[in-house]
Amino acid sequence: MMKPHFKQVAIVGVGLIGGSLGMILRRQKLADSVVGIGRRVENLKTAVEVGAIDRYVSDPREGVEGADFVLLATPVDTYERHLREWADCLQPGAIVSDVGSVKGDLVTRSEALLPPSVRFVGAHPIAGKEKTGVAAGSETLFSGARCILTPTSKTDPEALQTVRVLWELAGSIVLDMDPFLHDKILGAVSHLPHVAAFALMTALADVRDHGLPELDLASHSGGGLRDTTRIAASSPEMWRDIFLWNRDNVVALIETYERHLGELKRLIAVGDAAGIEKQLDKAKHEREQLTPRAPGKS
Amino acid sequence: MMKPHFKQVAIVGVGLIGGSLGMILRRQKLADSVVGIGRRVENLKTAVEVGAIDRYVSDPREGVEGADFVLLATPVDTYERHLREWADCLQPGAIVSDVGSVKGDLVTRSEALLPPSVRFVGAHPIAGKEKTGVAAGSETLFSGARCILTPTSKTDPEALQTVRVLWELAGSIVLDMDPFLHDKILGAVSHLPHVAAFALMTALADVRDHGLPELDLASHSGGGLRDTTRIAASSPEMWRDIFLWNRDNVVALIETYERHLGELKRLIAVGDAAGIEKQLDKAKHEREQLTPRAPGKS
Known part of the structure; x- marks a missing residue:
């Protein structure tokens, strides 16, 4: 499989899941730069210390602007607020993916909130969640765990393949499923x-x-x-x-x-x-x- | 604590629980003889092989007749049938105890089915039951596990104390509780x-x-x-x-x-x-x- 390579990855919500994927992206050199976006500066500092991100920005619009891959790793109920805040800054062709535990309507809504030139791929990595927070993050969090991708009729096949390979590199067993x-x-x-x-x-x-x-x-x-x-x-x-x-x-x-x-x-x-x-x-x-x-x- | 000593213990139902207590009785020399009573001869032969009992008898009346301690370790729904079969053979002063997971009415019924000279003590050792059968028995099955004794107004204090010490010697944490x-x-x-x-x-x-x-x-x-x-x-x-x-x-x-x-x-x-x-x-x-x-x- 071809390793994907991103210029800039923006991780929105640098917790256990987002932070662990950041560690993997950095360690495997899958991105020139991994930028963290979040509300709590203390948490973002910890994320830099544990190697989950290279740096963080306080303005989310600045963080996603230069990104060719954006990972939504916040609570699912905040997706709409986030997307409305910065979707118009995304560059054409950028991939937006997520890690939410529900799909269905959430995927439909997310697709609808993005510009047509941006490619959305719904994903649900099923990882142990007893612990929370980026400090508990680990490059092996997804090893052997399933990750369900939920393509729709709107999903770009190339973007789907890129996200699939990314999760495979993270050690996941990837499968596709209709979001509903x-x-x-x-x-x-x-x-x-x-x-x-x-x-x-x-x-x-x-x-x-x-x-x-x-x-x-x-x-x-x-x-x-x-x-x-x-x-x-x-x-x-x-x-x-x-x-x-x-x-x-x-x-x-x-x-x-x-x-x-x-x-x-x-x-x-x-x-x-x-x-x-x-x-x-x-x-x-x-x-x-x-x-x-x-x-x-x- | 004074170690109890029995001349003859009869174990009715030599499965995981009854068999494990038999092993403990024999190993700690708490009885001159441990007799197994059951329906399946193959199982009783296994019980002898693994050291749960010294011998077995085919006639339950013969087994309980000489016993100063009888352990009912069969499914709770069979207590009445068993007690009706041999309660009249019990010697005065004999202790009958059990290991059933329900108490309440079962204790009341068991007391009522025994001659007044026989001393009943309800007990519920809470042991792991993923495995079954005497072949899975072990002297450490009850180590650190709770055993609930359920005395009533009819319970003889000395018999209660004997059963308590027996379960303590088995490694249990013993507590008393009203059966209901x-x-x-x-x-x-x-x-x-x-x-x-x-x-x-x-x-x-x-x-x-x-x-x-x-x-x-x-x-x-x-x-x-x-x-x-x-x-x-x-x-x-x-x-x-x-x-x-x-x-x-x-x-x-x-x-x-x-x-x-x-x-x-x-x-x-x-x-x-x-x-x-x-x-x-x-x-x-x-x-x-x-x-x-x-x-x-x-």
Whole structure:
């Protein structure tokens, strides 16, 4: 594969994801210069110190003006504000890409906010996000992780290929997906489990606070509760935005979940042992399919 | 603490839990003889081979007759059948204990099925149960794990103390709890998370099978889904029985969960960003309390 080379990369939002890609761009010499754009100067100074960017600018318009590649790595709800602020400064042919966890409408809106001469490529690198901030950034953050690209009928094939190679150089396993299908699939495998975990955690606090003061969650919880609710400690701001940007899918998925929960409740309430076991067997079978095969095993 | 010493221990149901306690009893010389009782001779032969029992008998009445300590380690739904089969053979003063994951009614029923001269002590060792079977047994299975004893007004204090020391010698952290409170607390920290995970897994399969064939759960799932549903691979038979024996608590807990899920759904559906963030903040705060402090840190 041909290594892409950029004159100037502008990273808007130099956090864990944007900063890690900056480190990769710099280390692999994929850009003459990596410029950071952000609101918090302290953070941008840290980004320079850890090698995520070469320099930063206080005026975003100045940063994107000379860039042939702009990475949007801010919360998805801020895309519109950012694009309206500097889209008219972009040079013709520049590639704008992103790292947002939702696509669908967000891709459509982003395309619409850019001049026709600018090439947008939606991307969603699926990287561990337990830590945040550029100080936790790493050149290996994306190694072996999937990165979903979401081309549309408007996507320039050459720009798509450039972004694909960039993520491959970052170590990702890259796949293409329709942006609306992305939101349905991620809604199922990621957004719904987060809803389930958030609601489970608040429900248990509710049980404790209204009638069961002996319920010391920390001392009584075992591995099951800890695993099931681990993702309930995820960023409230980020997940608020994901739920809102994928609202229709998430609501429909919650409704399916509610049906299954209601059915299991009904079976337990009426004491239908065979019915319960059937649903649990089905769950166990499906869960066992999730376990990845060990490397080298068929 | 005084080490207990038994002439003969009878273990009814020599699986992972019963077998592991058998290994501990034998290794620490807490019994002259450990007798296994079960249906599958092959399993009992394995139990002898791995050192979980000294010998086995085919007639359970013969096995419990000479025992001063009987451990019920079978599925909770079979207690009544077992006790009816051999309770009248027990010698006066014998201690009968168990390892069931539900207590409450099960303890009441077990006490009622035993002769007044026999001393029942309900116990629930909370050990990892990913593996099953005596071949996976280990003398360290209970090390550092909690074991909840559930004395009632009928419990003999000396028998309670004997069972407590036995589990302490097994390495457990032993605590006492009212059997009905046990079921409320375990319902919250264990049974409800299992319901949530089982229902999430079948809901996702439903989404895939009815409208989203592209949803390849194995290839699209990340750590979030895997963690959240890990316990959905638990034994359907065991969990069927737990849900039924703790029916009222589990149904009430599911209803609380449904309320929280429904509220989050409503906030997403109406686009209440502040409301969503508030619920997610609460969940994150509660989840962070679960994480045990690192040793030595305040």
